[in-house]
Amino acid sequence: MGISERKERAKAEREQRIIGAARMLAEKDGWASVTVRRLAQEIEYSQPVLYAHFQNRDAIVGAVALEGFGELGPVLRASVRRGASSAEAMEDVAMAYLEFAFERPALYEAMFVLPSGLRFAKSDTPQSLRDTFGAMMAVVEPFCENAEVATEAFWATLHGLAELERHGRIREAFRKDRVTHFIDMLSRRS
Amino acid sequence: MGISERKERAKAEREQRIIGAARMLAEKDGWASVTVRRLAQEIEYSQPVLYAHFQNRDAIVGAVALEGFGELGPVLRASVRRGASSAEAMEDVAMAYLEFAFERPALYEAMFVLPSGLRFAKSDTPQSLRDTFGAMMAVVEPFCENAEVATEAFWATLHGLAELERHGRIREAFRKDRVTHFIDMLSRRS
DNA sequence: TAAATAAATCTAGCGTTGCTATATTGTCAA
DNA sequence: TTGACAATATAGCAACGCTAGATTTATTTA
Numbered sequence: 001m002g003i004s005e006r007k008e009r010a011k012a013e014r015e016q017r018i019i020g021a022a023r024m025l026a027e028k029d030g031w032a033s034v035t036v037r038r039l040a041q042e043i044e045y046s047q048p049v050l051y052a053h054f055q056n057r058d059a060i061v062g063a064v065a066l067e068g069f070g071e072l073g074p075v076l077r078a079s080v081r082r083g084a085s086s087a088e089a090m091e092d093v094a095m096a097y098l099e100f101a102f103e104r105p106a107l108y109e110a111m112f113v114l115p116s117g118l119r120f121a122k123s124d125t126p127q128s129l130r131d132t133f134g135a136m137m138a139v140v141e142p143f144c145e146n147a148e149v150a151t152e153a154f155w156a157t158l159h160g161l162a163e164l165e166r167h168g169r170i171r172e173a174f175r176k177d178r179v180t181h182f183i184d185m186l187s188r189r190s
Numbered sequence: 191m192g193i194s195e196r197k198e199r200a201k202a203e204r205e206q207r208i209i210g211a212a213r214m215l216a217e218k219d220g221w222a223s224v225t226v227r228r229l230a231q232e233i234e235y236s237q238p239v240l241y242a243h244f245q246n247r248d249a250i251v252g253a254v255a256l257e258g259f260g261e262l263g264p265v266l267r268a269s270v271r272r273g274a275s276s277a278e279a280m281e282d283v284a285m286a287y288l289e290f291a292f293e294r295p296a297l298y299e300a301m302f303v304l305p306s307g308l309r310f311a312k313s314d315t316p317q318s319l320r321d322t323f324g325a326m327m328a329v330v331e332p333f334c335e336n337a338e339v340a341t342e343a344f345w346a347t348l349h350g351l352a353e354l355e356r357h358g359r360i361r362e363a364f365r366k367d368r369v370t371h372f373i374d375m376l377s378r379r380s
Numbered sequence: 381t382a383a384a385t386a387a388a389t390c391t392a393g394c395g396t397t398g399c400t401a402t403a404t405t406g407t408c409a410a
Numbered sequence: 411t412t413g414a415c416a417a418t419a420t421a422g423c424a425a426c427g428c429t430a431g432a433t434t435t436a437t438t439t440a
Binding site for chain 1: 416417418419420
Binding site for chain 2: 120144149150152160168169171178181185186
């Protein structure tokens with residue numbers, strides 16, 4: 001019965017094309033321009049087909065977000081320079097996080113701002129997001145007792161820096177200064 | 191010529207009713223449910239009347255946001271306890287900021303997340319927002335050299351804490367711990 | 381006071397959206 | 411070849427932001 005396998009493969013492939021098209025359009029013209037009609041046109045199927053893959057539009061955003069979670073963790077881990085000190089490692093991760101956010105703003109938006117239908121209530125948090133959290137915790141840990149709380153705060157600062165800058169609330173030119181300042185605060189001995 | 195004054199007064203009053211209705215509906219059912227039709231119904235006029243007051247829907251969000259900016263600054267200033275130390279003052283402002291964000295989530299969203307049509311390119315930043323920034327800078331200043339950069343980072347942390355918690359990315363139960371941790375980092379002598 | 385003018389407001393409608401009921405086509409088994 | 415079922419398309423609903431044009435109300439002029 002290789003037939004149903006072939007069909008499943010074809011369906012998975014089409015699903016990937018939908019996700020890819022959504023991500024591409026979002027990055028090109030913003031999420032507002034990612035409509036179900038436009039996606040249908042992009043993959044050369046009629047609209048209702050999309051609803052055989054995703055429950056609604058939000059679920060498509062969610063699928064893109066999930067893809068992003070799968071990329072962010074590795075990016076952060078890879079960002080730490082060889083032989084970096086603890087403080088340098090923290091700075092590397094911080095800068096890598098912000099670069100990720102600014103280079104793929106639509107992807108970042110899907111992951112952390114838009115309603116994506118993704119649930120994060122403890123147990124069903126995607127493994128890839130746990131992994132991202134772990135990457136941050138690894139560099140924060142050396143500097144504090146309660147690593148989880150400290151990582152949440154660390155992450156919050158990065159997210160705030162990304163969002164406020166994206167909305168033009170803080171000055172783009174001082175991005176590096178803010179990171180340096182913030183890492184200094186965390187890494188100095190008390 | 192009291193006629194035109196009377197008309198202006200009536201128009202301003204109606205404008206305020208639109209803003210009030212938008213804010214109320216947003217807080218009750220979320221911004222997605224704040225439609226121009228619904229607002230028109232609320233103020234008992236037809237839709238096109240709203241466009242005599244605001245260029246488009248975003249401008250209505252912007253007007254609500256502006257109202258929020260007018261409230262946040264004073265709230266922050268009033269939050270500092272009498273005789274508080276520098277570190278305590280910073281903590282008071284941080285907690286007040288988060289309480290503001292969580293008690294009026296829709297207002298906060300209008301101010302910092304939604305497209306509001308408000309421009310922040312340096313010179314035309316609303317005075318009330320500058321004022322809010324000033325309130326934060328006042329408590330951050332004692333702890334750093336470059337107060338502006340430090341305040342941007344301080345603000346970013348608060349914004350990140352508010353947003354990540356609102357989206358269920360970090361644990362509600364540890365809000366106080368995160369603030370304590372973060373204030374500790376900033377206030378300890380190096 | 382009545383007609384003319386200007387301002388305020390409404391009706392009706394366009395194009396678009398997310399989503400779905402229903403018709404149609406294509407595929408496989410008997 | 412035909413009957414059944416899955417895959418896909420057509421067509422449409424209700425709601426959205428927004429606007430042109432008609433209509434009513436208010437003000438000024440004769």
